[in-house]
Amino acid sequence: MHDSTADALIVGAGPYGLSTAAHLGNLGLDVRVIGTPMEFWDTGMPRGMFLKSEPFASSLGAPVAGATFTDRHPGWRAGRPIPLRTFVEYGRWFAETHVPDTEDAQVVRVERDDRRDDYAVELSTGEVARARAVVLAIGVRAFAHTPAELAALPAELATHSVAHRDLSRFEGQDVAVIGAGQSALETAVLLADAGARPQVLARTQRLAWNAVPVPSPSLADRAVRGPHSGLGRGYRTWIWSEHPWATRLLPDGARRHLVRTTMGPAGAWWLRDRLDHRVHVMTGRVVTGAEEAGGKAVVATTGREGDRWEHKVDHVIAATGYIPDLDRIGILAPELRERVRLTHGSPVLGGYFDSSLPKLYFTGLAAAASFGPVMRFVHGADFTARRIAAHIAARAKSGSVSSKSSVTRADDARDAPPYAGTTPPG
Ligand SMILES: Cc1cc2nc3c(=O)[nH]c(=O)nc-3n(C[C@H](O)[C@H](O)[C@H](O)COP(=O)(O)OP(=O)(O)OC[C@H]3O[C@@H](n4cnc5c(N)ncnc54)[C@H](O)[C@@H]3O)c2cc1C
Known part of the structure; x- marks a missing residue:
């Protein structure tokens, strides 16, 4: 139990939360990280999955050398896909090595106390933690998007892909997978591997595939x-x-x-050969509705010529991605949510990932509207972590956030941009 006010509290121990904690810790700040390391990768992705990102783009960010994925796995060459299990192990190793004090709990509520200029953060343990800065590194789960056209189906017949860690429960069943991105295509292949009969319903006219990487281009x-x-x-x-x-x-x-x-739906190059005759792919099909009939799901689709088909299946998996929307971050107190300036549902962020509320930061997908597509991937974690740590540390230095020891390195010169239009530190 902590009885003092932390300099920063990080919600979530995925790649962004852990990277930010490593950088903040290195600056001598008193940081609490609430969450189980790599929980989403361990439970929100299907077993047997491989990462789409290349090894050099699959590293968490640390302020010291020796912490990248390829440091952990020397010799893991570009073009060799990383199994999900290997990446989860890497993330946990990173946590043990660089952020050893993560707290295995959930944040249930974040409130702001303007008088004290800090945040009151309620944990699943019942404790109310206090912190001068809060970093929301909650990832994508809260933003899972299921098309409204599937709304009439009960949960036993239709789920989002995030619900599936183990696809073996679909053995012997007809399963429609909606989508044309990596998640849809890989889910379909894994379903076939598990003995199901998957069919992919894709809105695009043809599937897109990423190019095979050239190891040493001329x-x-x-x-x-x-x-x-x-x-x-x-x-x-x-x-x-x-x-x-x-x-x-x-x-x-x-x-x-x-x-x-940018980065529209496409399959990884290495998945192409695995998507074989076992998967029935129907492109150019727009889902227009769905209903339950005799215990099955009946999905209606329309083609480019206006032709209407019905697909009767045992289950529908919506591999339809994630759309950031602040209203879906239930842990933020409503009055706090109202004070965050938004653009199309995402927070408007300053150059240091700072929102319109003092010392409330957003990372990952929630930051994509401000910092672009890389925020949807692990590759954006180091940049984000450096920025946030520099901002919090600079404020600690100027007295607005106090640190437990002196700030040793608040230099975030790497990649320093012109700060026009951003909130300067301090
Ligand atoms: C199927 C799939 C495959 C993907 N493949 C790749 C890939 O190959 N390469 C890549 O770069 N990206 C990939 N991504 C995207 C990936 O999700 C992000 O790159 C990455 O997870 C971002 O890290 P994060 O820390 O923002 O989020 P997460 O990894 O989701 O971490 C957030 C953490 O916060 C925790 N959390 C949430 N709410 C609370 C709370 N209230 N209290 C405490 N903890 C909380 C969650 O448990 C979670 O562990 C994939 C995504 C999916 C869905």
């Missing part, structure tokens, strides 16, 4: 196709991937377009 190839970065190949991709601060400087409309259209 200089000429690099000049023409652009550098290789965490999000893929190309000059523009490199900017969004490696310099996310630049995204914030775009005009609102351009940034929104970028976030909506």
Whole structure:
């Protein structure tokens, strides 16, 4: 039980929360991390899954050397997919090594006390923790999106992909998977591996696949196709991937377009051969409705020519992604939610991931509307962590947040952007 006010409390111990904690801890700040390390990766993704991101783009961020995925697994070459289990183990190792004091609890409520200029954070243990800064690193689960067209189906017949860790329960069943991204395609393959009969209903006219990575591209190839970065190949991709601060400087409309259209649904190159005759893929099908009939789910779809089909299945899995929406972050007290400035459901963030409320920070998917597509991936964690840690540390230095020991390194010069339009630290 802590009886003092922490400099910062981090909600969530996934890649973003752990990276931020590692950086804050290194700056000598008193940090509490509430959450089970890598819980979402362990329970919200299907067993047997592989990561889509390349090994060099699958690292948590630490302030010291030796903490990347390839430091942990030397010799893991580009192009060799990482099994989910290996990544979960890496994340837990990172936590043990760099953030050993995570607290295995849930945050149930976050309230602000303006008079004391701090936050009261209620935990599942019953404790009310106090912190001068709160970092919401809650990931994607709260934002799981199921199309309204499936709303008439009961939970036994329709679920979001996030609900499935073990797909073996569908052995011998007909399962419709809605979507055309990696999650939909890999879920379908894993269903086939588990002895189910999957059918993919995709809105796109044809499936898209990521290109096979070239291990050592020639200089000429690099000049023409652009550098290789965490999000893929190309000059523009490199900017969004490696310099996310630049995204914030775009005009609102351009940034929104970028976030909506970059990294559209596509399967990993290594999945292509596994999507074989066992999976029935129907492209160009828009789901228009669904109903229960005789214990089965009947999904109605319409094609480009207006043709209407009905698909009768035992279960429907919506692999339809995640849409950030502050109203779905139930742990935020309503009066606090009302004070967060929003753009299309996401918080408007300053250059240090700071929201319109003092020392309340958002990371990951919730930050994508401000910092772009890399926030949807592990690759954005180190940038985010450095930024937030620098901001909190600078405020501690100026007296607005007190640290348990002196701040040793508040230099966040790496990747420093022009700070035009951002909230300066301190
Ligand atoms: C099927 C699937 C495959 C993916 N594959 C990749 C990939 O290959 N590469 C990649 O870069 N990204 C991938 N992603 C995206 C991935 O989810 C994010 O990159 C990553 O999880 C972001 O880290 P995070 O810390 O923001 O979120 P999370 O990893 O979701 O961590 C957030 C944590 O917060 C915890 N939490 C939430 N609420 C509370 C609370 N109230 N109290 C305490 N703890 C709480 C959760 O338990 C969770 O563990 C994939 C996503 C899915 C769904």
